[in-house]
Amino acid sequence: xxxxxxxxxxxxxxxxxxxxxxxxxxxxxxxxxxxxxxxxxxxxxxxxxxxxxxxxxxxxxxxxxxxxxxxxxxxxxxxxxxxxxxxxxxxxxxxxxxxxxxxxxxxxxxxxxxxxxxxxxxxxxxxxxxxxxxxxxxxxxxxxxxxxxxxxxxxxxxxxxxxxxxxxxxxxxxxxxxxxxxxxx
Numbered sequence: 001x002x003x004x005x006x007x008x009x010x011x012x013x014x015x016x017x018x019x020x021x022x023x024x025x026x027x028x029x030x031x032x033x034x035x036x037x038x039x040x041x042x043x044x045x046x047x048x049x050x051x052x053x054x055x056x057x058x059x060x061x062x063x064x065x066x067x068x069x070x071x072x073x074x075x076x077x078x079x080x081x082x083x084x085x086x087x088x089x090x091x092x093x094x095x096x097x098x099x100x101x102x103x104x105x106x107x108x109x110x111x112x113x114x115x116x117x118x119x120x121x122x123x124x125x126x127x128x129x130x131x132x133x134x135x136x137x138x139x140x141x142x143x144x145x146x147x148x149x150x151x152x153x154x155x156x157x158x159x160x161x162x163x164x165x166x167x168x169x170x171x172x173x174x175x176x177x178x179x180x181x182x183x184x185x
Contacts, residue, residue: 016157024074025067027153032066033058039138059117065105069098074150087144094143099131106130 019027037056044050076097080090106116107130121129 016159018154019156019158021071023156023158024153025064025071027156028070029063029065029067031149031153032062032070035066036062061109061117065101069101070146070150070153072101073097073146074154077147077150081147087147090147091140091143094146095136095139098139098142099133099136103127103130 036058039056040058041050041054041056044056045052045054073094077090077094080093085093106118107128109116110130116130119129120126120132123132123134125132125134127133
């Protein structure tokens with residue numbers, strides 16, 4: 001079977017399977033890296049440190065931090081929702097949790113590797129160079145978008161190939177390649 005063409009014609013398992021914890025961790029980490037690159041490019045442009053190339057950046061350390069944080073956010077937001085707290089209250093709590101996580105992970109990186117990749121010491125609103133209190137509106141916005149984001153990621157389904165169906169439905173076609181008949185799908 002031709003590797004590339006065959007993959008497009010193989011049957012998918014009905015309904016597929018939702019991402020597990022590891023899959024969501026990976027997706028959340030990648031989303032966090034993308035968010036940071038967009039944020040840093042716009043902030044650098046706004047402060048005059050960047051230019052119209054909008055060159056953003058992040059740190060590899062941020063993948064596991066974002067991944068674990070958003071997995072925790074799934075649990076926290078579900079718990080807060082069951083308490084019937086209003087959305088703005090939940091976003092405010094998420095903002096406080098974001099500050100706490102940023103501070104704690106920054107401090108842990110200082111202990112583990114000798115420095116934190118981000119350094120907010122130049123800001124008058126910094127706390128030990130690890131967090132910036134003037135970012136509160138941004139963390140609040142993250143808290144507001146957290147629920148729809150995690151709801152979206154939890155709905156992602158991975159479709160599994162059915163090896164039994166492949167063996168039963170495959171047969172040679174006119175060109176001699178193995179393909180699946182359209183009726184077997």
